[in-house]
Amino acid sequence: MIRIENVAKDFTLHNQGGTVLRVMEDASLTIAPGECVGLIGASGAGKSTLMRMVWGNYRAASGRIMVGDTDVAQADPRAITRLRRGTLGYVSQFLRVVPRVPTLDVVAEPLLTLGTPEPEAKARAAAMLQRLNIPQRLWGLSPTTFSGGEQQRVNIARGFIHPSPALLLDEPTASLDAANREQVLQLIEEAKARGAAILGIFHDEAARDRVCDRCIDVAGFAPKAAAA
């Protein structure tokens, strides 16, 4: 479902004389439907960079990143938007929302965009918010003033509301209490059971051991010259 082939990544530091920094080379990795792969490696090794390339925010210097039938490394912005709408989900660490949009609408939005009737989308959003213990009195408010953990749970609710066949998870259990962490781990297990291919970064080792089928150390994708 997700196939990364011979991907390289350079950063051009425009404010430092245009220095080109190669941070990754020959990265290859395949994630099958129903499989969860954890990215590990030291800080700065390139875990977030690889995730951002799969998501389409960072452009690969070369190689292919197939998500379903789309090569994210080559796709134009409209194709990437389409991919994100139906096929590729992303739970980032931080919630980014339009101010003044109520929480229930924030969570229902991915379904509404796909054409789900509003009553059904809102009912599913409500069920998800309930599951993640967001009190009903908060559903009509914008999540911008919520606590860090509440915002993270709104983000998770939004990320899991549509059963995307491919999913990226960036520290999905960070800053959650035990009960909510358990809900998130169950959501991940359910996504795997329905056949989602998942790529994640988990600093929570117990969570990683429970949901990941295998781990890949991105140190193996370091440029050869730098590694020598």
Ligand SMILES: Nc1ncnc2c1ncn2[C@@H]1O[C@H](COP(=O)(O)OP(=O)(O)OP(=O)(O)O)[C@@H](O)[C@H]1O
């Ligand atoms: N936008 C950017 N511009 C320039 N260099 C960048 C940029 N993003 C990442 N890098 C560099 O790429 C390398 C990999 O960074 P990345 O954030 O992917 O590491 P990481 O493994 O996710 O680290 P951490 O565990 O600390 O989050 C680092 O050397 C970093 O400085």
